[in-house]
Amino acid sequence: MNDLLMIQIFGVLDLELSLPYWKNLFLKPHENKSSEISKNLHPWLQTRDSSSSAQWCIGLCVYEYTHVISDTVIKRVSSPTQQPSLRLLQVTLFIFGWGGVNLESISSVEEKDREERREDLAAAEEEEKMSWHPQYRSSKFRHVYGKAASKEKCYDCVPITRNVHDNHFCAVNPHFIAVVTECAGGGAFLVIPIHQTGKLDPHYPKICGHKGNVLDIKWNPFNDFVIASCSEDATVKIWDIPKHLLTRNITSPKKELLGHVRRVGLIEWHPTANNILFSSGYDYKIMIWNLDTKEAVISNPVKILDAHKDVVLSMSFNTDGSLLATACRDRKIRLIDPRAGTVLQEASYKSHRVNKVLFLGNVKKLFSTGTSRWNNRQIALWDQNDLSVPLLEEDLDGSSGLLFPFYDSDTHMLYVVGKGDGNIRYYEISPEKPYLNYLMEYRSHLPQKGIGMMPKRGLEVSACEIFRFYKLIPTKSLIEPISMIVPRRSESYQEDIYPLTTGAQPALTAQEWLNGVNKGPLLVSLRPGSGAVNASPQFLEPEPLMKTTDLSQQQGRGGRILLEDMQKPSEIEDSRKQLKVEEKLPKNEQIRLSNGFDIFECPPPKTENEV
Numbered sequence: 001m002n003d004l005l006m007i008q009i010f011g012v013l014d015l016e017l018s019l020p021y022w023k024n025l026f027l028k029p030h031e032n033k034s035s036e037i038s039k040n041l042h043p044w045l046q047t048r049d050s051s052s053s054a055q056w057c058i059g060l061c062v063y064e065y066t067h068v069i070s071d072t073v074i075k076r077v078s079s080p081t082q083q084p085s086l087r088l089l090q091v092t093l094f095i096f097g098w099g100g101v102n103l104e105s106i107s108s109v110e111e112k113d114r115e116e117r118r119e120d121l122a123a124a125e126e127e128e129k130m131s132w133h134p135q136y137r138s139s140k141f142r143h144v145y146g147k148a149a150s151k152e153k154c155y156d157c158v159p160i161t162r163n164v165h166d167n168h169f170c171a172v173n174p175h176f177i178a179v180v181t182e183c184a185g186g187g188a189f190l191v192i193p194i195h196q197t198g199k200l201d202p203h204y205p206k207i208c209g210h211k212g213n214v215l216d217i218k219w220n221p222f223n224d225f226v227i228a229s230c231s232e233d234a235t236v237k238i239w240d241i242p243k244h245l246l247t248r249n250i251t252s253p254k255k256e257l258l259g260h261v262r263r264v265g266l267i268e269w270h271p272t273a274n275n276i277l278f279s280s281g282y283d284y285k286i287m288i289w290n291l292d293t294k295e296a297v298i299s300n301p302v303k304i305l306d307a308h309k310d311v312v313l314s315m316s317f318n319t320d321g322s323l324l325a326t327a328c329r330d331r332k333i334r335l336i337d338p339r340a341g342t343v344l345q346e347a348s349y350k351s352h353r354v355n356k357v358l359f360l361g362n363v364k365k366l367f368s369t370g371t372s373r374w375n376n377r378q379i380a381l382w383d384q385n386d387l388s389v390p391l392l393e394e395d396l397d398g399s400s401g402l403l404f405p406f407y408d409s410d411t412h413m414l415y416v417v418g419k420g421d422g423n424i425r426y427y428e429i430s431p432e433k434p435y436l437n438y439l440m441e442y443r444s445h446l447p448q449k450g451i452g453m454m455p456k457r458g459l460e461v462s463a464c465e466i467f468r469f470y471k472l473i474p475t476k477s478l479i480e481p482i483s484m485i486v487p488r489r490s491e492s493y494q495e496d497i498y499p500l501t502t503g504a505q506p507a508l509t510a511q512e513w514l515n516g517v518n519k520g521p522l523l524v525s526l527r528p529g530s531g532a533v534n535a536s537p538q539f540l541e542p543e544p545l546m547k548t549t550d551l552s553q554q555q556g557r558g559g560r561i562l563l564e565d566m567q568k569p570s571e572i573e574d575s576r577k578q579l580k581v582e583e584k585l586p587k588n589e590q591i592r593l594s595n596g597f598d599i600f601e602c603p604p605p606k607t608e609n610e611v
Contacts, residue, residue, distance in 0.1 A: 139428055139437075139439075140486065140496065140497060141411055141413055141428055141439060141466075141486060141497075142439060143440075143486070143487050144413070144426065144439060144440065144466065144484055144485065144486055145440065145442070145484070145485060145487065146424060146442030146482050146483070146484055146485075147482065147483045147484075147485055148444065148480055148481070148482050149480060149481040149482070149483070152197065152198065153197050153481060154197060154198075154478055154479060154480050154481065155177070155192060155196075155197055155198075155200060155478065155479035156198060156199045156200065156477065156478055157199045157200045157202065157477050158179060158181070158190065158192075158200050158477050158478065158479055159181045159182045159477060160179060160180070160181065160182070160449060160450075160472050160473075160474040160477060160479075161179075161180040161181055161182055161213070161214075161449075161474075162182060162474065163180070163213055163215070165213075165215050165265065166313070166355070166402045166419070167215060167216050167265070167266070167450065168216075168404065168450045168451055168452060169216075169217075169449065169450035169472060170217075170450050170451060170452030170470055170472055170479070171217045171218055171219045171227065171452055172194070172219070172452040172453060172454045172455075172458075172470050173194075173219045173224045173454075173455060173458065174194065174224060174454070174455065174457060174458030175193065175194055175224045175225070176191050176192065176193060176194055176219075176224070176227075176241060177191075177192050177194055177452065177470060177479065178190065178191045178192075178217050178219070178227055179192070179450075179452070179472065179479065180214045180215075180217060180450075181206065183206065183208055186208060186210055186211050186212065187208070187210035187211070187212050187213040187214035187229075187231045187232070187233075188206040188207060188208035188210070188214065189206065189207050189214050189217055189229060190204065190206055190207075191207060191227070191241050191246065192204075193245065194458075196245075204246070205246035205247065205248050205249045205250070206249050206250075207227075207229070207239055207249070207250045208249055208250070208251060209237055209239075209250070209251045209252065209253050210229065210231035210232075210233055210235065210237065211231070211233040212231045212232030212233035212234075212263065213231060213232045214229050214230070214231050215230055215231060215232060215263065215264065215265050215266075216229070216230050216264075216265065216266055216267050217229045217230075217267075218267050218268065218269055219269075220269055220275075221269050221271065221455075221502075221504070222274055222504055222505060222506045224504070225240060225241045225242075225243065226238065226239070226240060226241070226254070227239050227241060228267050228269070228277060229267075230264035230265065230266070230267045230279060231263070231264065232263040232264075233263070234258075234260045234261060234262055234263055234264060234281065235256060235257065235258060235260075235264065236256075236257035236260075236264055236267060236277070236279050236289070237253035237255070237256050237257070238253055238254045238255040238256075238257070238277075238291060239253050239254060240254045254296070255291060255295075255296055255297070255298060256296065256297045256298070257277075257279065257287075257289050257298050257301075258297060258298070258299045259279075259287050259289075259298075259299060259300070259301050259304075260279065260281035260282075260283055260285065260287065261281075261283050262281050262282040262283040263281060263282050264279050264280070264281040264282075265280060265281065265282060265311070265312075266278075266279065266280040266312060266313075266314070266315055267279050267280075268315045268316075268317070270317065270321045270513065271317050271319065271320070271321045271502075271521060272320055272321045272506060272507040272508055272513070272519055272520065272521050273321060273506060273507070273508040273509065273510055273512070273513035274292070274506035274508065274509055274510055275290065275291035275292045275509075275510045276288065276289070276290060276291070276321075276510050276513060276514075277289045277291060278315060278324070278338070280312040280315060280326075282311055284306070284308045284309065284310060284311065284312070285304055285305065285306055285308075286304070286305035286308070286312060286315070286324075286326070286338075287301035287303070287304050287305075288301055288302050288303040288304075288305070288338060289301050289302065290302045290510045290511075290514065291510070292509070292510045292511065302514060303338070303339065303341060304341075305324075305336060305338065305341050306341075307334060307336060307341070307342075307343050308326065308328050308330075308334070309328070309330055310328050310329040310330040311328070311329045312326050312327070312328055312329075313327045313328060313329055313354075313355055313356065314326065314327040314354075314355065314356040314357050314358075316357055316358045316359045316366075317359060318359045318362075319359070319361055319362050319409070319520055319521065320518045320519060320520045320521075321338075321513070321518070322337070322338075322518045323335060323336070323337065323338075323344070323359070323384075324336045324337075324338045325357045325358075325359055325366055326357065327354045327355060327356055327357040327368060327370075328354075331348065331350075331352075331353045331354060331370075332346055332347060332348050332354070333345075333346070333347040333354055333357050333366065333368060333382065333387055334346050334347075335366075335384065335387065339513075339514065339516065345384070345385070345386075345387045346387060347382065347387035347388065347390075349380075349387075349388075349389065349390060350373075351372060351373050351393075352368070352370055352371075352372065352378060352380050352390065352393055353370045353371045353372075354368045354369070354370040354380075355368075355369055355370045355371070355402055355403070356368065356369045356370070356402070356403065356404060356405055358405045358406075358407055359407075360407050360409075360414070360429055361407065361409030361412070362409070363412075363429060363431055364383070364384040364385065365381060365382060365383060365384055365391070365429075365435070366381070366382040366383075366384055366387075367379070367380070367381055367382070367405055367407065367414060368380045368382065368390075368405075369402070369403035369404070369405055369416065370403075372393075372395055375398070375400075376395040376396070376397065376398050377395070377396045377397055377398070377399055377401075377403055377418070378393060378394065378395050378396065379393070379394050379396060379403065379405075379416060379436075380392065380393040380394075381393075381435055381436055391435060392434065392435055392436055394436075396416075396425070399418065399420065399421060400420070401418050401419040401420030401421055402418075402419040402420075403416050403417070403418055403419070404416070404417040404418075404419065404451055405417075406453055406467075407429075408456075408466065408467055410456065410466075410498070410499050410500075410501050411428075411466055411467075411497065412428055412429045412430070413426055413427070413428055413429070413439075413466070413467070414426065414427045414428070414429055414436070415427075415467065415469075415484075417448065417451050417469070418448075419448065419449070419450075420447050420448075421447050421448075422443060422444030422445055422446050422447055422448060423441055423442065423443055423444075424441065424442040424469065424482070425438070425440075425441045425442075426439050426440060426441070426442075426484070427439055442482065442484075444471075446471075446473050446475070446476070446478075446480070447473070447475070448471045448472055448473060449472045449473065449474045450472040451469055451470065451471060451472065452469065452470035452472075452479075453467075453468070453469060453470070454467075454468040454469075454470070455502075456501040456502065456526065457501065457503065457504060457524065457526065459526070460483070461493060461494075461498055461526050461527075461528065462491060462493075462528075463483070463485060464485055464486045464487070464488045464494055464497065465483045465484065465485055466484055466485070466486055466497055466498075467483075467484035468481060468482065468483050468484065469481070469482045469484075470482075493527050493528065495527070498525075498526045498527070500523035500524065500525055501523060501524060501525075501526060502521040502522070502523060502524075503521070503522050503523060503524035504524075505522045506522075507519040507520065507521055507522050
């Protein structure tokens with residue numbers, strides 16, 4: 001700036017006095033590529049007399065100025081060949097009376113500069129192509145949307161609990177919805193038939209056998225008429241729910257589990273073994289209970305896991321139930337072998353304070369929700385075999401409510417429900433990076449206190465419903481179902497979005513699991529009218545009973561695999577004899593399944609309309 005100021009001052013008085021400042025200005029190193037021409041002219045400029053040099057410097061200044069302007073314009077045009085020509089320089093030299101410059105050398109410099117510009121633009125375009133990623137992935141669940149039920153299909157006037165404990169407070173199966181409620185003088189919860197929507201009678205019977213507030217409730221995954229509850233009175237109780245409507249309060253449990261010395265905050269049923277229940281208390285212990293006993297009061301758990309130094313906030317099983325993941329108040333995630341009681345992996349990542357942890361099916365990954373160092377709500381994805389550093393962590397927002405994760409292993413969709421707000425975010429899990437793909441967010445102005453989830457066998461497949469939540473809204477004493485729907489025009493069964501899913505039959509007995517046997521869940525088809533299908537290879541007999549082609553033909557005929565087709569000839573005769581004997585028995589003496597349905601009757605209803 002000082003050189004330009006001195007040029008302006010002396011340029012008016014005498015060109016020779018301003019020459020040193022012109023030379024100082026143009027002999028400095030130039031960063032711009034357009035200054036190559038002036039650099040080529042520097043030796044020639046130093047050999048000229050003062051008057052001619054001053055005239056040339058003025059002309060060069062005009063050229064340099066216009067060249068810089070042209071550079072700015074060139075960056076915005078598509079063709080790299082639109083460069084400033086030598087005509088501008090020739091006109092400038094003619095005006096200032098000097099034509100002794102070698103224009104060919106200037107032309108070669110400009111051509112070189114032009115070629116470099118072409119190469120830079122080509123490299124930039126290639127780099128842009130290499131780094132470009134499509135905004136949307138190819139996915140059939142990209143357009144999934146949440147649909148709240150109408151007021152007639154909601155559960156109104158339900159006295160939802162005001163407890164501040166961080167749990168779901170709601171459990172759902174295809175027959176009932178259970179919700180923890182307010183109760184004076186102890187703890188209680190309601191069990192409402194799934195089809196009984198609308199306003200609830202204020203004198204509706206309760207299950208009220210606990211002496212303290214009920215903190216968690218869970219339905220038996222293999223018996224829709226058995227529910228477990230835990231309470232601040234340090235007990236776990238197992239309840240039998242009658243098939244008919246409740247007419248009076250239930251105060252006597254089927255079984256009572258006594259072992260914890262402080263309140264029990266969490267319970268979880270084993271995903272594949274029958275009558276195995278896990279409970280976690282504020283005594284920092286996880287107890288494993290075998291309910292395959294005739295005793296009404298069980299005081300001795302089969303196993304006690306004493307690996308935690310603080311309160312356990314969350315428990316989650318892998319698909320076959322051989323591993324247990326826990327989130328503790330000491331901010332650590334632990335991967336435990338429940339039968340051996342040993343800690344296989346432990347995560348103590350300081351920048352992620354975990355609250356809830358979840359196994360993501362068979363992809364060998366864990367998902368956790370918690371808070372960051374700055375108290376932002378945060379999600380993280382972990383490798384099951386290495387919990388030292390998360391594969392991915394992402395801050396969501398600055399709200400203070402807890403985040404409840406739910407995973408659908410059939411569709412590989414992950415749902416994150418915020419407590420205290422009305423948002424439900426959902427993602428799709430992929431085995432490769434970026435692992436977590438954001439899909440959409442369901443928003444509502446009504447905040448949820450807790451949330452319940454319907455098992456897949458209770459969904460409305462004719463409406464392409466792939467997930468259903470039951471949202472607890474205590475401010476309105478309302479339970480609102482929210483269906484996650486894949487938009488499809490066809491009303492026929494969509495097999496691509498309904499793969500074989502976990503059924504209502506256990507894969508193992510309690511004693512088999514305690515002896516070390518691992519088996520995945522028994523899978524069923526959600527196609528209306530289809531029966532149970534054993535799709536896991538580990539459950540097949542050593543000798544195949546039928547060929548794969550025969551299996552596909554049986555499914556093509558009607559979606560049902562007949563019992564006789566899955567048996568050997570000798571077994572068919574035995575089953576027929578057994579059927580004749582059972583036909584002679586009275587109805588109340590016939591053998592029944594654990595969920596109360598006859599063996600040879602139709603399977604349980606798949607939708608609410610069938611109930």
